Amino acid sequence: MRSHSALATAAGALMLVLAVPGSAWAATGQFRYSYQTADGYDAVGFINNPPSRTCIDIQGAGSDGTSAAYAPKNLTDATATVFLERGCAGDVYYSLRPGAGASDRLLVRSVVFS
Template sequence: MRIRHTLGAAAGAALLVLALPTSAGAAEGSFTYKYRSQDRAMLSGKLVDPPSEQCITLDEADDPKEVPPAHSPYNGTDETATVFEQPGCEGDSFDLEAGAQGSAKLEVRSVVFHD
């Protein structure tokens, strides 16, 4: 009898875990952008399911003295992306709503996602 209760409790706990949202605290979807490599080739970067309410400095554009900023951001997430012209979410900023595309003139070095 105890085994049946134990198995029932374990099954119930497993179902509860499966029912919990897996992306709590994260924007769902992808944020893409273009950047130039050190040899000046045009490349694309991507953040997949990025964390919410957390500043993300783009690795490819993190040093204003060494590399040009990223540009042409596309917010394919379900949250607003605020993009910044400087690392560390500093400097001028611009909000990209979910599904919005920024132009090649929109320079990006960091981003934060929020509702």
């Protein structure tokens, strides 16, 4: 009889794990960055509750092939690793802990959250 209750408990635990929504694999909060529009105006972009372990190319950054976003602020609960290149590629990257921001000198085109 004990093996049946242990099996039922294990099955129940597995169902709970499978029932966790996809948002459990997302950072909670907002990632902000500044960029310059095609018209030369400064703008602020943001990503709300970004998915974890997925590379995100930053909108507005580098769409013309030259400019990058700058001054990222990680207001999420996960570590954000920002990259100079699109596609989270290249050797130039920087990690921002939750709640941290960087200066205007830090240029970014993509980001991935832990």
